[in-house]
């Protein structure tokens with residue numbers, strides 16, 4: 001009778017990522033790290049949270065609680081957040097944003113006073129209806145794209161039988177008591193309809209952007 005193979009012997013022919021998962025799950029010492037590119041000699045200096053240093057490649061890092069981030073990466077994030085939370089108006093006079101200001105800036109780019117001024121101006125020069133239509137069109141577009149994505153994800157992962165791992169680690173087989181073909185058909189039809197709506201909305205967005213340009217308001221067009 002053949003000798004039972006040890007895990008390590010058996011795992012020799014196993015796909016690397018598969019083995020890594022098993023090693024991680026069972027807490028095995030992973031001796032294949034080299035293969036995965038983690039070989040790079042680790043900087044062993046002890047860092048305090050908030051410490052900054054420059055590595056061998058000239059990249060600057062900051063120690064966070066439990067992980068490190070590159071400083072330029074953080075600056076980008078900071079800059080992005082800063083932009084998100086600052087009124088876009090060139091002549092904004094609001095010194096301190098209220099909670100309502102902050103909410104509105106995230107949503108529209110403007111604080112309460114500046115948005116009111118902007119909208120009054122747009123009403124006076126006749127742009128407002130197009131501006132409002134444009135905003136609604138963009139919202140709808142975002143919503144339908146999300147919806148279509150969710151339908152596609154569901155369709156791709158839809159199976160009649162699936163396995164569940166219970167809390168105590170047992171594997172149970174489940175069968176879904178629905179007409180799976182009908183569900184698939186419904187999802188596919190939702191996806192097809194979404195495509196159609198997206199096309200129409202893109203067309204509408206284009207027309208409205210042209211109109212906003214014609215009315216001399218390129219700043220209202222969302223990139």
Ligand SMILES: [Zn+2]
Nearest residue numbers: 087092111114
């Ligand atoms: Zn403002």
